[in-house]
Amino acid sequence: MNRLDQKIASLKQQQRSGLVCYFTAGDPNYATSLALISQLGENGADIIEIGMPFSDPVADGEVIQAAHIRALQSGQNLKKTLKLVKEVREKDNDTPIVLMGYLNPLLQYGMQQFIQDAKGWVDALLIVDLPYEYQAEYLDLIKANEMHFICLTAPSTPDQRLAKIAENASGFLYHVSENGVTGMQLHQQNQLDHKIQSLKSFFNIPVGIGFGIKSVEQVRALSGKADLVIIGSALVDTLAKEGVEATLQKVRTFADAL
Known part of the structure; x- marks a missing residue:
């Protein structure tokens, strides 16, 4: 069992939902990023998701795109991101870390070399722009190095494709919800609840919901x-505007809502 397996088992035993916090490595700079990420676990984050900076993060919204730009301008790259993870591990060797990013930088680094360098430090990998049809060649490598392969789904993903994705997914599923929860009509909330139950019928791993979750009310829902x-933009935006301490306070507030 890696750290993610242990955390999932712990959450199940506690019968509660877990909080996944996303930040971009090196945003706004290496030192600040290290100081923040090192404290996430002790402030309520159950799982840490670290974005690997990329010049064209097309699947991300404006807030996280801006974080990628800040990180790259500060000199962050894939090698430094792995260094960051290793330094985080000196202070927090318990909280699971998921690296999230795009295929191009990984290929430039060398996928096999990257996976080997990440082994023992990173618990799971999410490659945003790697479709199901091209995942097979990397799955064995990732799993052989004791990491999970996190898959994405969306409300528009058809059932037939969900069944295929379920064959490769491990760790947990990242479902990109197109709508927030607060302010939704009752039938929309019911639709999301139904979607979660539907996903659980396809996947025998935990289902995570992300995208657009910004308020305590949404978390409670x-x-x-x-x-x-899974919370990303709301935390990244707080970091950019208010700094580390305010961001950690927001993490604690979200954690308390669960």
């Missing part, structure tokens, strides 16, 4: 329904 609540 998902608590006990989604296995994991």
Whole structure:
């Protein structure tokens, strides 16, 4: 069992939803990023998701795109991101870390070399722009190095494709919800609840819901329904505008809502 397996087992035993916090490595600079990420676990994050900076993060919104730009301008790259993870591990060797990013930088680094360099430090990998049809060649390598392969789904993903994705997914599922929860009409909330249950019928791993979750009310609405609540932009935006301490306070507030 790697750290992610242990955390999932712990959450299940506690019968609660887990909090996944996303930040971009090196945003706004290496030192700040290290100081923040090293403290996430002790401030309520159950799982840490670290974005690997890329010049063309097309799947991300404006807030996280800006974080990628800041990180790259500060000199962050894939090698430094692995260094960051290793330094985080000196202070927090328990909280699972998921690296999230795009295929191009990984290929430039060398996929096999990257996976080997990440082994023991990183618990899972999410490659945003690697479709199901091209995952097979990397799956064995990732799993042989004791990491999980996190897969993405969207509300538009057809059932037939969900069944295929379920064959490769491990660790947890990242479902990109197109709508927030607060302010939704009752039938929309019911639709999301139904979607979560539907996903659980395809996947025998925890279901995480992300995208657009910004408020405590949204987190509470998902608590006990989604296995994991994934928050990115709201935290990245707070870091950019208010700094590390305010961001950690927001993490604690979200954690308390679960």
